[in-house]
Each structure stands twice: as C-alpha cells, then as structure tokens.
Amino acid sequence: MAMTMVMVMETVKEVIRKRRIRKRRRKSKKRKSQRRNVMKPRIMTSCQHCHQVKNEGSAEQTPPVSLRL
Known part of the structure; x- marks a missing residue:
C-alpha cells in the first residue's frame, strides 16, 4: 500500500507541474x-520616411508613401 501512495504522490506532482x-x-x-498591439501604432507614427515627406512638404514624394502604407 505504501508503494501505491508514493506512485499517486508522484503523479500529482507531475500534474501540478504541467x-x-x-x-x-x-x-x-x-x-x-x-x-x-503596442508595436503596431508605434511603427506607423515613427515611420521616418513619412516624417521626412511631411517636413519637406514636397508633392513629388507623397504618392509612393501612401501606396506603401
């Protein structure tokens, strides 16, 4: 009977571990x-190319950026 108790205890320990x-x-x-979820918006805002375009305000570079996004 002592052996069965030991076996049961071991299985219980394994179950707990699992x-x-x-x-x-x-x-x-x-x-x-x-x-x-946190990374997604951050990537969008910190897209350096977009920032460059915004800062320059040049009309030639805006279309490719919109396609990229």
Missing part, C-alpha cells in the same frame, strides 16, 4: 499579443 507550465504558456501568449 498545470504550471500551461499557465506560463498562456501568460507568455497574452504578453506577446499585447506587445504586438
């Missing part, structure tokens, strides 16, 4: 999605 790993994965996924 559960923890799952939680960790979920958290990392959430973080990644947040990071993506």
